[in-house]
Amino acid sequence: MTVTHLEGKGFRNLLDFSLSFGQGVNILYGDNAQGKTNLLEALWMFTGSRSFRGAKDAELIRFEEKKASLTLQFKAQGRDQEAQLQIGDGKQALLNGVGPSPVSVLNGQFCAVVFAPGHLSLVKEGPEGRRRFLDQAICQVWPKYASLLGEYHRCLHQRNMLLKDVAFHSQLLDTLDIWEHFLSSYGGQICSIRMRYLERLAPTAAALYGEMSGDKEALYIAYHSKAQGVPWDKSIEEALKQSRKDDIAAGYTTVGPHRDDLKLLLDGKPAKNYGSQGQQRSIVLSLKMAEADVLKGITGEQPVLLLDDVMSELDPRRQDTILNHAGAGQVFVTCCDPAPVVRLTEGEVFEVSGGMIRPGLFKEE
Numbered sequence: 001m002t003v004t005h006l007e008g009k010g011f012r013n014l015l016d017f018s019l020s021f022g023q024g025v026n027i028l029y030g031d032n033a034q035g036k037t038n039l040l041e042a043l044w045m046f047t048g049s050r051s052f053r054g055a056k057d058a059e060l061i062r063f064e065e066k067k068a069s070l071t072l073q074f075k076a077q078g079r080d081q082e083a084q085l086q087i088g089d090g091k092q093a094l095l096n097g098v099g100p101s102p103v104s105v106l107n108g109q110f111c112a113v114v115f116a117p118g119h120l121s122l123v124k125e126g127p128e129g130r131r132r133f134l135d136q137a138i139c140q141v142w143p144k145y146a147s148l149l150g151e152y153h154r155c156l157h158q159r160n161m162l163l164k165d166v167a168f169h170s171q172l173l174d175t176l177d178i179w180e181h182f183l184s185s186y187g188g189q190i191c192s193i194r195m196r197y198l199e200r201l202a203p204t205a206a207a208l209y210g211e212m213s214g215d216k217e218a219l220y221i222a223y224h225s226k227a228q229g230v231p232w233d234k235s236i237e238e239a240l241k242q243s244r245k246d247d248i249a250a251g252y253t254t255v256g257p258h259r260d261d262l263k264l265l266l267d268g269k270p271a272k273n274y275g276s277q278g279q280q281r282s283i284v285l286s287l288k289m290a291e292a293d294v295l296k297g298i299t300g301e302q303p304v305l306l307l308d309d310v311m312s313e314l315d316p317r318r319q320d321t322i323l324n325h326a327g328a329g330q331v332f333v334t335c336c337d338p339a340p341v342v343r344l345t346e347g348e349v350f351e352v353s354g355g356m357i358r359p360g361l362f363k364e365e
């Protein structure tokens with residue numbers, strides 16, 4: 001997957017632009033608040049997913065304007081393709097001239113993996129972000145997984161409602177049995193798919209982490225659940241029965257894939273508690289790059305890597321691993337100081353200043 005050209009009008013603070021990119025590393029440099037992340041966001045929008053900053057559509061449109069449009073030329077599945085996005089009253093997409101359609105038509109057509117500083121929460125914070133990472137990564141490779149998650153959450157909602165009522169109406173216990181059965185069936189499928197995905201992701205991420213640390217540190221990733229494991233449906237059903245009393249007291253369901261976690265250990269110790277800033281950053285990057293590798297292994301397409309402010313806090317070896325690894329595909333990297341990055345790569349360089357993007361390295365006079 002390669003981006004060849006991007007045009008934008010009315011997007012964020014970016015002045016209208018029309019840019020061609022290199023096949024390897026593309027470096028976007030500039031001071032703070034100039035528009036670097038905005039450009040990555042513009043590219044990301046073509047995945048058909050929500051902004052990685054969690055922005056609403058209206059926030060993507062330049063202040064005082066009513067609409068924005070973006071046109072992307074890219075190579076995928078061995079041919080040149082073009083996608084357009086129109087953002088105004090809602091968002092619509094055209095793919096190779098066909099449309100306008102809902103942006104979901106772009107899912108799986110243009111693939112990217114993004115690292116943004118906010119993703120450090122993957123290591124630093126609670127399990128929710130790690131589950132979201134896992135689920136989103138799986139949705140990119142097996143789109144049907146999204147509907148499975150939807151069914152599971154529908155059943156979960158039913159059980160949670162019942163938990164609140166059952167304390168007053170014991171005849172509802174039979175109904176609880178039924179919902180627990182459905183919940184374990186969907187939950188079992190979710191856990192099995194997550195395990196299958198992790199069998200690919202975990203060793204890849206560990207290998208990348210090893211490379212970054214010069215094999216001085218080892219990353220270990222394990223799935224953590226209150227249910228006992230295979231067969232997952234039976235063990236979830238069992239766990240639900242066992243926690244029923246507690247769940248009735250709590251008023252919600254305390255076991256199941258919606259409560260599971262990924263344990264991230266560095267040399268056997270939780271990275272959240274003991275990892276340095278650079279180590280935590282390296283873990284998230286390993287996970288993201290592994291996500292890209294797994295996607296390539298399954299779909300045959302190497303996703304574009306979008307790396308926002310990754311270089312800070314990393315020693316040259318770690319920076320090098322990222323840029324070399326990314327060398328297998330196309331990567332967009334933002335930074336304030338291009339010097340270390342330029343030293344490590346032969347990529348194309350763009351200066352971003354006041355919303356204007358200019359190709360080339362501009363030296364101060």
Ligand SMILES: Nc1ncnc2c1ncn2[C@@H]1O[C@H](COP(=O)(O)OP(=O)(O)O)[C@@H](O)[C@H]1O
Binds near residue numbers: 011058352
């Ligand atoms: N919809 C918008 N219209 C105009 N400017 C915007 C809009 N959204 C964000 N900005 C401006 O864009 C700038 C931030 O751009 P960003 O890409 O995050 O900077 P950086 O170069 O540090 O990554 C801020 O000054 C912000 O005010």
Ligand SMILES: [Mg+2]
Binds near residue numbers: 033036037038309
């Ligand atoms: Mg930024």
